[in-house]
Amino acid sequence: MQLQTIQNYLQTNHLDGWLLYDFRGQNSIALSVAGLTSGGTRRWFLWIPAQGRPSYLIHAIEQNAFVAVSPEMQGDLHLYIGWQQLAETLPVFIGAQGEKPLRIAMEYSPLGALPYISKVDAGTLELITEVTGAEIVGSADLVQLVQTVLSPAQMESHRRAAAHCMRIKDEAFAFVADALKSGRAINEYDVQRFILDRFAAANLYTDHGPIVAVNGHAAVPHYAPSADQHSPIQIGDVLLIDLWAKEQNDPGDCYADITWTAYCGAEVPVEVERVFQVVRQARDAAVAAVREAIAAGRRPRGHQIDDVARDVITAAGFGHAILHRTGHSLGPAMHWNGVNIDNVETQDRRRIIPAVMFTIEPGIYLPDLDFDGRGQAAGLGIRSEVNCIAHEDSLEIATGPVQTEMITLL
Numbered sequence: 001m002q003l004q005t006i007q008n009y010l011q012t013n014h015l016d017g018w019l020l021y022d023f024r025g026q027n028s029i030a031l032s033v034a035g036l037t038s039g040g041t042r043r044w045f046l047w048i049p050a051q052g053r054p055s056y057l058i059h060a061i062e063q064n065a066f067v068a069v070s071p072e073m074q075g076d077l078h079l080y081i082g083w084q085q086l087a088e089t090l091p092v093f094i095g096a097q098g099e100k101p102l103r104i105a106m107e108y109s110p111l112g113a114l115p116y117i118s119k120v121d122a123g124t125l126e127l128i129t130e131v132t133g134a135e136i137v138g139s140a141d142l143v144q145l146v147q148t149v150l151s152p153a154q155m156e157s158h159r160r161a162a163a164h165c166m167r168i169k170d171e172a173f174a175f176v177a178d179a180l181k182s183g184r185a186i187n188e189y190d191v192q193r194f195i196l197d198r199f200a201a202a203n204l205y206t207d208h209g210p211i212v213a214v215n216g217h218a219a220v221p222h223y224a225p226s227a228d229q230h231s232p233i234q235i236g237d238v239l240l241i242d243l244w245a246k247e248q249n250d251p252g253d254c255y256a257d258i259t260w261t262a263y264c265g266a267e268v269p270v271e272v273e274r275v276f277q278v279v280r281q282a283r284d285a286a287v288a289a290v291r292e293a294i295a296a297g298r299r300p301r302g303h304q305i306d307d308v309a310r311d312v313i314t315a316a317g318f319g320h321a322i323l324h325r326t327g328h329s330l331g332p333a334m335h336w337n338g339v340n341i342d343n344v345e346t347q348d349r350r351r352i353i354p355a356v357m358f359t360i361e362p363g364i365y366l367p368d369l370d371f372d373g374r375g376q377a378a379g380l381g382i383r384s385e386v387n388c389i390a391h392e393d394s395l396e397i398a399t400g401p402v403q404t405e406m407i408t409l410l
Contacts, residue, residue, distance in 0.1 A: 002033075002146060003054070003072050009142050010050040016102040018139060019094060019128065020046040027119035029107055029143055029337065035070025043086070043124075046073070047094050057086075057093045087131050096132040104128075105139040113346055114140050116329075116337055140350055148331055148338030149355040154254050155389055155398075158330075158357065161204065161246045162256035162387060162398045168198040172212075172241055173262050177409040180235055180264055187232045188212040188225035191241070199245050207334055210243035211259075216379025218261070219367040221323055235410065236372060237264040238272055240381055244334055254331050257359055258399050259385035262407035269372045272380065275318070275364050276406050279382045282312040282362040283402075286326055286341065290352060290388065291395045299351040302358075303343035309362045310344070318364045327359040330387060354392045361385030 006018060020030035023043045031039060034046050034056075042059035044066075054075035056066055066077060078093055080086045096102050106128070107119035117140045125136060150158075175194050179186035191212040199206055209224055214231050217223045218240035225231075233239060244257035263272060286309040293300040309326040313319060327341030339350040341358055352358070363383035371380045384403050389396040 003048070006033075006048055006142065006146060007050055009145055010048070010105070014103060015050060015105055015137065016134075017047055017049040017094060018105045018142060019134075020048070021106065021120050021124055026121075027107055029117075029119055029139075029147065032147060034066075034073050036065070036068060038065060040065040045090075045093065046075075048073075049095070055093065057089060087127065090128065091132045094132060094134070096134055102132065102134040104132075104134045104136055105142055106136050107139055107143070108136055109138050109140060114138070114348060114350075115346070116335075116340075117143060144338045144350055144353065144356065148329060148336055148357075149353070150254065150331065150357060150389070151252070151355075153250070154252050154331070155355075155357075157247050157250070157252070158254040158256055158387070158389070159398050161254065162258070164199075164202050164204055165243055165245055165256045165258050166399060168195055168202070169241060169243060169258060169260055171198060172243075173239075173260075173407060173409060176233055176239065176262075176264065180233070180409055185232065187230045188214060188217070189227060189230040191233070192225050195241075195243055202245075203248055204245035205248045206243075206245040210241065213240045213381065214238065214264075215371075216367050216377075216381075218381030218383075219365040219379045221363060221365065221381065221383070233264060235264050236374075237378075238262070238371065238380055238382075239264055239409075240383060242383065242385065246332070252332055254357065255334050256387055256399060257330060257334065257385060258387070259361055259383045260403050260407065261382050261384070262409050264409050266408055266410045268406045268408060271369070271371045272382075273406060275366070275371075275380060275382045276384075278313055278316040278318060279362055279364055279384050280404065281316075282309040282326075283360055283384050283386065285309060285312050286360045286362070287386070287388065287395065287397065290390070294352075294390065294393060294395055299353055301351050302339040302341050302348035305352070305360075306341045306343040306348075309341070309360070313362060313364060318366075321364045321366050322362075323365050324363065326362050327388075330357045330359055352390045354390055357387060357389045359385055359387055 022030040040062035045057040214237040242259040246255040247253040306326040325342035329336040329338035367379040
């Protein structure tokens with residue numbers, strides 16, 4: 001099925017083939033498509049023509065590494081030993097001896113626009129262009145189609161992970177509330193360890209400890225507490241928790257990734273509530289824009305949806321407090337290879353196609369804000385994150401219910 005999907009794409013887009021290249025694991029996409037965990041220690045290529053069988057160009061000493069390619073991607077092995085032979089063999093390998101230059105896809109992004117896809121070094125691109133005369137085009141859309149379109153089983157794994165994360169989020173805030181009410185000391189690191197213990201009890205995997213951040217720490221989006229660096233959580237603080245995890249039943253299991261914020265008191269300060277509501281409105285506007293486009297039969301681009309969220313924040317006077325894109329691709333890896341909701345860090349022009357998953361998580365970060373009028377610039381960071389699965393005619397929010405107001409812990 002994957003080979004047919006690739007070749008249908010190549011034919012539809014008037015491409016002669018997809019040339020995947022790897023050296024010592026630098027191109028995880030090539031390894032994934034071939035079904036390999038390692039391609040050995042020498043340069044290798046996989047050629048998938050628009051029609052016909054795949055084939056491999058590998059170093060003579062690495063033949064054993066390619067015994068393990070996936071059944072669908074099995075093909076002829078072409079061997080080289082020296083660099084001169086490699087350069088001489090490449091045009092024959094991809095069939096570039098005709099008068100008309102080939103158009104081939106590679107993991108290249110013009111002007112480095114999508115670094116997630118830029119897996120092939122400039123020197124190798126120069127080599128391919130020089131010895132084959134081929135026109136090289138970026139493979140970003142092809143990678144999204146092949147790698148990030150989720151199966152029904154993967155979607156179900158995400159929904160289960162989302163249910164776990166939502167429950168553990170509630171338990172973490174209750175853990176903090178109980179400490180505050182009883183007068184027991186508690187800090188960011190305590191809550192991080194609490195969440196990790198809950199992950200372990202649910203047999204969930206995470207690639208990094210969750211973000212648990214109060215006040216100004218939350219204004220640093222990727223802050224994470226540690227045993228040596230953490231702050232106490234006290235009455236009057238604003239607490240942000242960002243947690244992500246997945247099941248461990250299958251390599252294709254998908255992450256859930258959510259962010260919620262709470263006030264460690266009974267009545268949310270006016271400025272905190274105002275900032276939260278702007279973030280909520282930006283989140284909801286982005287979700288609505290995707291839904292409306294899909295309902296109208298259109299597939300919006302990632303950068304367009306990022307613009308929608310940022311326009312809301314900018315109109316409210318907080319444009320200077322945007323530090324990151326609105327969302328990222330989500331799948332078996334926390335930051336996957338599909339469309340990102342991004343016109344800040346990159347301009348992601350890929351479309352939101354059916355069965356891809358992504359986050360929407362706008363944030364406002366004000367490290368110098370005195371949010372409660374006590375004369376101290378405690379700082380504030382507010383982010384709200386939901387996970388979206390695009391379907392053929394709808395958009396699913398699997399991490400519901402969404403946060404609509406600040407949680408109060410007292």
